[in-house]
Amino acid sequence: MSKRVLYLIPLAVFLAMAAYFWRGLGTNPQTIPSVLIDTPVPAFSLPPIDGRDVGLSSDDLKGQVSLVNIFGSWCVACRIEHPFLMELRASDTVPIHGIDWREKNRQAGPSWLARHGDPYTLTGDDPDSKAAIAFGVTGAPETFIVDANGVIRYKQIGPITADIWKNQLWPIVQKLRGE
Amino acid sequence: MAWLAPSLAVEPDEVLADPTLESRARGISQGLRCLVCQNQSIDDSDAELARDLRLLVRERLVAGDDDQQVIDYIVSRYGDFVLLKPPFKLATLALWAAPAVILLVAGVAVFLYYRQSATAGGAEAAPAPLSQAEQQRLETILRDRDVSS
Incomplete structure (x- = not known):
């Protein structure tokens, strides 16, 4: 009897591994958990986008809870996300700062914002990915929630929708404001 | 025959003048995963993010x-996932030890x-000595038999 149980061990090991790998098939490999959660925002200082006077630096992210949104005029998913960011801006819920990532020419970002509206309080120009890499960005759009002490608390990969905002990001912003 | 050509994503304008530094850069780049096309190194990838990482x-x-x-620095931004060799x-x-542990257990x-079946076979070959009655x-x-023959 005990021997029969022994013979079942390889089967049990196989089933455990199969279940683990099966679950792995369903996860999205593009969603890489950020190692920067609960660490201070990287020190950076981005120049303004073309035609503006103020850029974006890490010091601007201290003092209140804010969002940092990585976008680009070339980014299709950003275009999808954009109307919702405009809504957020109109409701004056939380400041959204923009990092204009990898524009091929200096006019592309500003003219995109002129055409579709500008939801950002401050916008920095990041043509060579310096800030994007410092934030561990792998694609656009990505949005970080930064607390009042300038610490990254959450990373949203992909467009923010009304649903994601209501159920995931907004509760975190509210909680951080209470801290 | 395209696969015989070395894959070279590194563009001429990226290459450093100093050959020693450049070969170090190539070595590092070959060990770093491109976050966009994840099974390529940044040295192999044509993705723009890979190019910016190479330049960095x-x-x-x-x-x-x-x-x-x-x-x-790059691991501090992207985590161990960015290393092609964990x-x-x-x-x-568990990842590193599993093959050795499985081999050992097996x-x-x-x-x-085999030891068990060898001792079992041995017992058959040399049966217990006869009891007094059997003897x-x-x-x-x-x-x-002697009498009858």
């Missing part, structure tokens, strides 16, 4: 960082199995 690696080498400092540490212990199991019966049979 070179910039840091020119600024005087050693290889480990450059790698550490590091050996507590979190990856080896012990095979050893025990007497045997002697009787042999004697009877």
Whole structure:
């Protein structure tokens, strides 16, 4: 009897591994958990986008809870996300700062914002990915929630929708404001 | 025959003038995963993010960082996932140790199995000595046979 149980061990090991790998098939490999959660925002200082006077630096992210949104005029998913960011801006819920990532020419970002509206309080120009890499960005759009002490608390990969905002990001912003 | 050509994503304008630094940059780049096309190194990938990472690696080498400092910076931004060869540490212990442990367990199991069957076979070859009653019966049979022949 005990021997029969022994013979079942390889089967049990196989089933455990199969279940683990099966679950792995369903996860999205593009969603890489950020190692920067609960660490201070990287020190950076981005120049303004073309035609503006103020850029974006890490010091601007201290003092209140804010969002940092990585976008680009070339980014299709950003275009999808954009109307919702405009809504957020109109409701004056939380400041959204923009990092204009990898524009091929200096006019592309500003003219995109002129055409579709500008939801950002401050916008920095990041043509060579310096800030994007410092934030561990792998694609656009990505949005970080930064607390009042300038610490990254959450990373949203992909467009923010009304649903994601209501159920995931907004509760975190509210909680951080209470801290 | 395209696959015979070395894949070279590194564009001429990226290459450093100093061949030693450039070869160090190539070495580092080959060990770093492109976050966009994830099974390529940034040295192989044509993705724009990979290009910016290659330039960053070179910039840091020119600024005087050693290889480990450059790698550490990128790992500090993207995590161990960015390394094509996972590091050996507590979190990856199962990954690295599993093949050796499985081999060891299987080896012990095979050893025990064969030892057991070998001793079982030995017992058949050398049966227990006859009891006194059996010995007497045997002697009787042999004697009877002698008489009859």
